[in-house]
Amino acid sequence: MNTMFLNCSKKLRKNTLLTFALLLCYSMLSNAQISVTGLVTDNTNQPLPSASIVVKGTDTGTQTDFDGKFSVEVSKGSILVISYLGFLTKEITITEAISLEILLMPDAAALDEIVVIGYGTKSKTKLISAVSTIDKKMLKKQPVANVSNALEGLASGLFVTQSSGEPGFSNSSFEVRNFGAALVIIDGAPGDLNQLDPNEIANISVLKDAAAAAVYGVQGGNGVVLITTKKGKIGKPKLSYSNQFTATTFTAYPKYLSSAERGEVLNQGLRNAGQADFYTAEQLELYENGSDPINYPNTDWRGLVLKDWGFQQQHNLNLSGGTEKVKYFVSTGYVDQGSNYNADVLSFQRYNLRSNVSAAITDELNLTLNLGARRQLNEAPAYSAYNVFRELSRSLPNDLAYYPDGTPARLSVTPNHVVEGIKDFNAGYYRAKNNNFDAKITLKWDIKQVEGLSVKSYASLVYNTNFTKNWGKSYDLFTLNRQTGNYDVFSATPEGAVSETVLTQGTSYSNHYVLQESISYERDFGDHAVSGLLLAEIQKQQGQYFNASRQDFQSTLIDQLFAGSLENQGANGGEFRQNRLGFVGRFSYDYQSKYFLESTYRYDGSSRFAPGNEWGLFPSVSLGWRLSEESFFESFKNTISNLKIRASVGTAGNDGTSSYQWLSGFNYNLFYAINDSAIPTIDNTALPNKDITWETNTTYDVGIDVDLFDRSLKFSADYFYRKREDVIAVASASVPSTLGVALAAQNFYEFSNEGFEFSFNYNKQINENLKISALLNFSKSREKAVFIDETLQEDLFMRENLTETGGFTGLRRGYISNGLFQSQEEITQYAIQDGNGNTSLQPGDIKYVDLNGDNIIDVKDQKVFGNGSKATTNYSLNLGVEYKNFALSVLLTGAAGYDIYLEGEAQSPLRNGFNGYDYQLDYWTPENTGARFPRISDGGFNDNNYKYSDFWSRNGKHIRFKNINLSYTFPKMKKNTTFDEIKFFCTGQNLFVIKDFEEDFDPQTGSGLGWYYPQTKSITFGINVSL
């Protein structure tokens, strides 16, 4: 505003005399009205509807219409002030009847960002709590089926982990500041953000400190992710269509051993155990050269099951617009996610529908109705991804998959045939349908009689229906009988069924009602600005489930319950419910937008706790000071346009950890057989504790927000300390093992989280054609145990705690390794490691450190090691450049401060009769003394080498090229064109990762065993069209 105004006034000054004279003249003719018409557009030639046109110094004026046009009658010489929120205001002196074309430029400085906070919004200037917002453009650039998979790296203080790439099961977990599962609020009520189409989202705010989250009381202790969906804007209807076509492949997955490699490893293990080779050299050679593929096959099971590229598509069509009276946003979306299985048996589809309408009933009354509906369809083979990958690692390369005539062969270890089993759903299927509907209605009454006062009623219903169906059937496998020359049949039957066919079907319904009544008040009294909120909220959750199963179907063609046998049929079902009640108060005050004070209170009740313990008060207070508004700051103002420091303290709760621990009782349990019938048993629960209540989280936060260099660089940093008290836990370490019953859960553990986060956000329009941006986020947060139950043992080495008072949580405990034994002498001289004079050890075995120096390595030589499995640091860099119509952005994300632990079959080849991974070939032999892995043991197991130790721990730190996006927008064809915008883009997601360990697993691997559907990387092409 300032610059523009200065320009105008300069002009005025130049011509002061002339103007003055003119004014004098015109004032005499002031009654003469002239007509002015005009078109107001923004810098992209978009018409601006509802821009305000006011004659300076008067009440006269008008607004632009839909198409940005206006016409107004003014007297000659009057000054028209054209303003629009977020744009620089323009003043034009009218000297004659004229048709104006007014171009308004966006005003980065004046636009005070509106941030969505709990139960309201707030301008960023006045915000004195730790809230980060997510750029929805970056969200939309990522070709993910679930919004949670696009959150990583977009906000400081948000920790996101995606541990699977399986269509329909790939949601990321996310936590605010590593606090645990955060509360997700969509348009005012708890919801699931993964069910939203990214195109529906208008805003995502992450409430990090108690000042922001305490208004959510007993549920807000772990931070809150707030999502608002899009609303219509005043203007002509705008129709947008976008699509994306994506090809996906795994980020990383190791290769399996070939027949010859496996044979050599098997022999090596037998040799090390003093036994004869299983394969002769000639046999190994036959496996190697593949000259006899029937008797010496080398089956590529992975190639038979998986393909390199899977396919995914997304479409969205939305319409938005509105008048002063009614605004609307209607959107429909579709996602279809295919898999990397060769067989077309694993997919996920989601249909989204949203209709957000708001209507001004009168000047004072406004009604908003948000409706959303979703349908999700999952289809998967009867073998889950875990099973498919387990079977892949269990299918031996020296087993034939199919005989030359195409007959599926029975395998030597597993009773299943992963290729045949998933092909055409031969082993059956898993199908799930989820229907989700939500309705939110808000009636807001601005009470004109009392300025700033409004009353709001809000009701939300979220209704969820799930339907799942598991169909299992047997399929035949064959073994060639060499004596008869015929095939012997073996039937691979479904797991957990007595018969050849089994069908389990289940439905569940749940609904969640929220009702809120609130009164809010907001008014400025000169330098003093006050606002307040009083709100009451009821939450009611109910649900029920029912499932049934039958077996022995007459025909595998009829996969319906009614066609199954009554024998061995089963049914199960139940209901649940819980209620919450809360009262919120919030009071804010500021003086000259310089000194800020805010305080919130929530009085909350939860039915999860015993009568008398269900109510609690959660207060918070925060203070802020904008130093940049002080007079002494004037001299820095050119560089630092805004400097705010803020501090807050508050408490919130967490009732999500346990329900109904105050009731003693019994639960239904497994069956016991009496007289040849199975009878369900009941088992006692832990001893009850009537006094149990929620845990309380107190968060202290100090932060600073700085805007530099004409607001092109924004910096924000927070330091926080959270104390979790009254954490519900069950004493066990100090409880004598002879007690025999689980103690009551108590509110007695204490933890603390300490950490910091900062972000730099740089945006600069270098010139007309070039714009650059950079966003750097860094977050660190780690939990410490302040008080936990520990054993009474005083000898540190003899304790068995994973976590110790004062130490970090989530660590591992085990032996500390020190490389491999290289010679028999070394073993003989070393501390006794096997309890048996080291007689069972051989060169190539792992050497452990004798921590307590007693020359015996036993449990007393264990300690906690590593960083645990949860990332404690994350960082991201988002770079963008726009040149003319091209835009390029790169998002790098990363995490550190955690470990991956290789387990089971990922440690040693041929464990449990399974195959191995190629990286395991680097094992110790007298010729390969620098090996990464110990010598091969027969059967892949050995008591020494596979003890829980840091030998199998890998540092998970990594940097990932999360997203690279290149787009081209067609130049605007001025007017009379059908399309407002046509944009083409291509995106690479998860293209590659720089990591610290050598095994070819993704650093966010979902299984230390490797039995999981790996994360995917993808290439996407897409187009956005709007008209």
Added chain:
Amino acid sequence: MKKYTHILLLIVTFNLTLSCGDDFLNEPPLDRITENDVWNDKNLMDAYLFKIYDRMPWDYLEDFSAGGFGSHRDGLSDLARGTYSWTQLNNQFRPGNWGTANNTWPLDWWGYDIIWKINYSIENIELAPINVLTVDERNERLGELHFMRAYSYFALVKRYGGVPIILNAQNPETTTEDEYYPSRNTEKEVYDQVLSDAQAAFDLLPNRWSSQKGRAPKWAAKSLESRAALFAASIAKYGTVQLDGLVGIPNSEADAYYQLSLSASQKIISDAGYTLFNKYPNASDNYANLFLDETDDETIFSKVWIPFEKGHSYDLHNVPYSYRVDWSGSMSPTKQLLDSYEMLGTGLLPNEAGSGYDENNPFENRDPRLKGTLLTNNDIFQGLPVELWYGTEIGGVIDTNKGTGVGKDGIGIHPDATKTGFYVRKHLQDGGAPLFIKEYYSGTNCILFRLGEIYLNAAEAAIELGIEGSARDYIEPIRTRAGLQQNLRLDTYSGNELRDRIRNERKLEMAFEDHRYWDVKRWRIAAEKLSIQVEGLKTLRSIDGFGNETFTYETFNAEAEKMNFAERHYYLPIGQGRINNNNKLKENPGY
């Protein structure tokens, strides 16, 4: 006017919000059963008792733990080795690499959680109102609970020696500090507790449960007395008192315990009305069917299993390789077991002079229980012959190719096939064709007490008391039923030789019924019997020019390392974890 309606609406909703407060938050959950419900309803009470039954540590057909790959406790003894080289059984227990704290899978059982449930039930059932349980019903349930408490302490004492005896349901709010952190009782005190609970149970329980198979009758309690007293007696006789009696029982107590055991056995044999199972003309089949037919003539008490709904996986784990669904042949029986069966014609053991043992016909003319217990070469199982040869010799060339040379179940057909040359038959379901029984689909009941054991207990007690005639009286029916023909009263043996033959009889009669491991421990001969080089028998098939099949057998070392049972292994370690919780618990010697 409109506005006022709106205000009114708001006020009404506000009031609703506020007024529904208390009840709204105190709606009870829908998925819990309360304490009050349980102790006032016979069926719920029984559902809780069945939970206790289910968790008792007496079953031996179930594998040690889910995913334990068929490790059964007899795989720890000299009856068999585990087939899978990666199991802890093979890596820890057999080579003796165990003993450090809490390193005791799959033997460890610190069942104080069960004992708590039992004590808690006794306390509540004693108070049960008469309209809920009749006096008889109450007594029967209390009898079951005393029986199970006796068995639980027996399970503890045979593992750890003396353990703390706790006879009430502890609660940290009411239990005194001293009881809450208890010291170990002596081994003798624990055995006496077992015997007194067994006596109490015997007095309370019914003679038989009518149509409630799976619940313990009074004779189960008497059988437990017979067994536990025998254990106490042998520990007194052969063990050493250490740690002031925390382990070991004074030598002077031995005869009294033997006498107690003998009296209990005699009472069962004379009063209980059980008879030895004898239904099939073929003695081997008769013996095998004793465990499959699930009749009540010999079985005093068994755990009932039903396929699928409450099934175990014994068949899945133990069938020969070609009958497998998944894991097969997880126990490979030892050649040493094979050598323990006497020659049918002479009544002598193969290693005794003049026994008539033929190395090239090792499975024939033997104690019929051999073929009732083991699957040997070319035995018909599930309609097909079991083929155990590792290779086929034709014209002097041995073919060990999997497709042509190796029998379908033989050593080398696959690393998962038998490691010793033969398989277990006992407890496996048979049929006309391969059954392919899946995980949790075995419904074979697990016999916990049967009359056969009682005869053996009686014979052992008698011989230890020096009453040889009586011992012969008790061993004769067992040997007769087994189908033996010679020396049925073992008249040619006396003294320690007779004792050893009675012990051998026990080993064979109750092979794979989870007795051998405990027996060699209480006789204090485990350091010798469980430190052996396990041997197997390699079968070679030869085909001559006329196509005739002949087999030759060769003994070989079937395990790379010797088994190693050290002196300290007679007791399991209490474990560092338990001492960390209560440092009044003293660790066992040698750990």
